[in-house]
Amino acid sequence: MAKRIDVSDLNVYYGSFKAVEGVSMTVEPRSVTAFIGPSGCGKSTFLRTLNRMHEVIPGGRVEGKVMLDDQDLYAASMDPVTVRRTVGMVFQRPNPFPTMSIYDNVAAGLRLNGVKNKKTLDGIVESSLKGANLWNEVKDRLNKPGAGLSGGQQQRLCIARAIAVQPQVLLMDEPCSALDPISTLAIEDLINELKNDYTIVIVTHNMQQAARVSDRTAFFNLKATGEPGRLVEVDDTTRIFNNPSQQATEDYISGRFG
Template sequence: MVTTETANPAAKMRTRDVSIYYGSKLAIDSVSIDIQTDFVTAFIGPSGCGKSTFLRSLNRMNDTIPSARVEGTIELDGEDIYASGMDVVQLRARVGMVFQKPNPFPKTIFENIAYGPRIHGLAEGKAELDAIVEKSLRRAGLWEEVKDRLDDSGTALSGGQQQRLCIARAIAVDPEVILMDEPCSALDPIATAKIEELIHELRGRYAIVIVTHSMQQAARVSQRTAFFHLGKMVEYGDTSQIFTTPREERTKDYITGRYG
């Protein structure tokens, strides 16, 4: 039995009976979850359990895989994101993605941030664009480190700085949801701590969903946790409850390290 919360009209995103296939292979089996702006939601589970596949469905990133097929309903503010009239480019501006490996554009630090606002028409002139770049870098905790080198290449930054640059790039287009797919797995402990601190600071401003292999990280940064196993969401609830008194035996076995 999957633990879910009662339907919350304030949910930013809502999925109902979502199944995802790669060809004939079922990767995600009938997942229903509400994602709220007030909380950081963590997806945990063993490798290959489907958590990243499900995360990618929330901004239609699976559209890039020809064999992928999504069934069920995924809504953003009550609107079906898989409806035929949905503008996918606009959707991905509203629901940003930060990937496992930092992927700055081969452009300057400034242009990495300015690119999205420019193509979405969010700035009317250079002064507005400058302001967006500074605000985004400040929110990502990177401004003081790069303000004197905005013309340097984004790829010249350290791995942790590159990841914060990618978060700033996602923030720059004024998203409503930020999806993070193991954003710290390639980073050292110090850079990881900075990203976790940043997630705390961004909480409440955006709905944040993070996929993580680290149960310690999920416990530190999230208020809601969903445990995935073999393509199913086994349990979902308050992070403290999931880690201390899980209702499902499979959750307990995973939390206590009996498999992983």
């Protein structure tokens, strides 16, 4: 199910502002890639270009190429809606649909895209909730509002919702930054399981988290405020944290700045 992402020489703009410059990297399938870096270095912006979510913000556009296996995500014939069905996303703050029950939240992606068969939905809702390690906690109250869950449960609900549409890639934008340590642990365990089936890209501010969950780590930085963010280096996580090839990476992970 998982696919490889190949980015070559990508620039991201908001209007005339260049937010990210010259990123080239490969994201391996069935692995976890972490993006780390100081605030404003463009790692979230870059993440959003992987499923064209940056286009939701007025003026957002890219130059360069993003390939998902052999599909060009920015080909003229490529519909952003199709891209987002293939590349799912989990956000910083848990955002279940407040009008929907737990069941409806998980089924939302399918229902809103026209799947009506009750049996199909039941099956996918159950397997997605199980996949998100939430099934046992909510199986007796599937019809209760999703907003009534705890923050950590809500985030796992959002993960269940994202994997219910069976994407190839799962993007996570600081998925634990609004959660307590216990819920964070639950999510990290979940990421570890999910990487057997999905390509996972996670943005995190927490370097320990990057070290714990990821196979590869990409370090982003910017020269100064107002300058575009750049990819400094991407390598195996153990290498980045033990023996990075760039001085800036070394400085960042050892806490000398950022």
